[in-house]
Amino acid sequence: MSEPRHRSWLKSPALWPLAGLLLLALVNLAFSKEFFSLTVRDGHYVGAMVDIFKNGSICLVLALGMTLVIATGGIDLSVGSVMAIVAAVAATLLQQGHSLALVLVAGLGVGLLCGLVNGLLISWARIQPIVATLVLMVSGRGIAQLVTGGFQVRIDDTHYTFLGNGFLFGLPLPPILVTVLYLAAWLGLRRSATGLFIEAAGDNETASRFAGLATARVKCLAYVACGLCAAVAGILASSDIKNANPLHDGLNMELDAIFAVVLGGTALSGGRFNLLGTYFGALLLQTLTETMYYDQVRSQVAPVPKAVLIVIVCLLQSETTRRWFGGLFRRASA
């Protein structure tokens, strides 16, 4: 590229969610000094920012998979239900006294299978993504209930609960795991042609196929990756609360994941994705949630400002608004 590197960095879509994040942090700083305070308790760091990273890790990992799916021009509505199935399977196996390794493999395997079902329905049977993943969204919670027999299952295994509650270098383990996943994904996608393949399949499927790209396989694999991410999220969530609840695990999480991706500057029309943007988008969403908890907004009411924010962001990204603003600036300069 002939453009200087700093210019392309300035144009990065990841800048917008980062700016939003900083703005929200400043607002918090203005209202409460405690927001940025970081204290050490029992050798662990404690503070609002640590909470954001820890509680946001589930949304972060879901958003990672969702970014890939949205980049192919699709959507996966089933991630919340997949989380519930994986949590139910893991908890039930743990209760039966199976080893941790088997539980983790089984959990990830279930996620992979769910992703594969979605992927095959979309790439092979050529069903619209919203519709195809709706099937698993509807039946997933039923399957999770079937696995646990309709009950909540408590998780006592300390090794398993360490995943969601443990600490590494004084920091909570889940965000570290998730950040490593992001780095691995970035290396795997951006340092090889895989990321480009995904974007090509999302941008123009026919053209990519004629160019010799196995678009169906690329799309299918994106859903498999999304299923795996949902499985990781399900394992983290259930080990965090030491419980698997088929009706409540991952409820509405698909929305948070989609919102995080959109906030991160990945357009829903597909063809382009930005992992760093998604990372900041998910953090922004979680910061918003934590801010509301901080200001004693009831947790049930928290979706209202979230919904307003997402509509505003979508409207800002829409062409109609850009045309209005474009007209505005032209008039101002004329």
Place this chain on the structure above:
Amino acid sequence: MNSLFRQRLPQLVTAGIFLLLFAAAGWRYHEVNFASAPNVANLFIGNACLGIIAVGMTLVIFSGGIDLSVGAVAAFTNIFAAVLIEKHGMNPLLVILASLAIGTAFGAAMGALIHYFKQPAFLVTLAGMFFARGCAYWMSTDSIDIHNELFLKLSRDTAKIGGDTIHPLPAYVFLVVLAFGYVLAQHTRFGRNLLAIGGNEQSALLMGLPVGVTKIAVYALCGAGAALAGLVSTLVSGGDSTYGIGLELDAIATVVIGGTLLTGGRGHMLGTLLGFLIIGTIQSAITFDGSLSSWWTRIITGALLLGFILFQRLLLRATQKRLP
């Protein structure tokens, strides 16, 4: 095969499945009178809210859109009406009108966002779902019993059928809404415009059809239907802001099982009635059985949904091959 037959094949298949299911359930549970008039009436009454929402959803899906906010909007009007009537002692008729107006306005606003800003329908209505559910919790997180005279009188209205006493009002409301939806979808210009937009929005626009007005109106209608369903649920079981979680999925499943194409442009309102009957029969059969757990409803609904989507895909492929 003539074209009308081919066009109505999904609905015919749905009708066949319904008859098979109902006959099987009636035979399996014949000692507890599954196929009796009171049970059929109760099937209509128990699922009336789902049916009302499904009618609105059918119209939206005709136009190629989707509305995921219906369950949350129903929850909002449910708790809104209960709070205003019970805690503030407002006139119930006024509250009913206000609830319907809010539902309609909310739907219209979402439709406007979808049309004017060219945003995906599912995203806008997802945000709408968050918004409405949050507002419902904001009204009240407690469940509220209704003691208002008019509401009590309406909910205690009884009819006798086959020797059993039932409370038929929800079913009446559903049937009226269904009749209205049927006429609107199958016998008016509006319904035809919906199908045209769902088939190909660009062509509809070039044909000079009022695309914007129609799209906004259909989301407004769907919002009104959801508000009405919320009011009916208040009547039946009082105010509860957790009402209707997952109801939008059931409604979409009902419509798709009824043979309406989820991509829009093809379908029939009577198919939705058949889909409603199938889901009602499954639920009713699971209740009658007693040994089957409630989650089988979800799994069977999901399986049926999958079957129908695949079937429609095959059908579409077959018709496309026929074209030169």
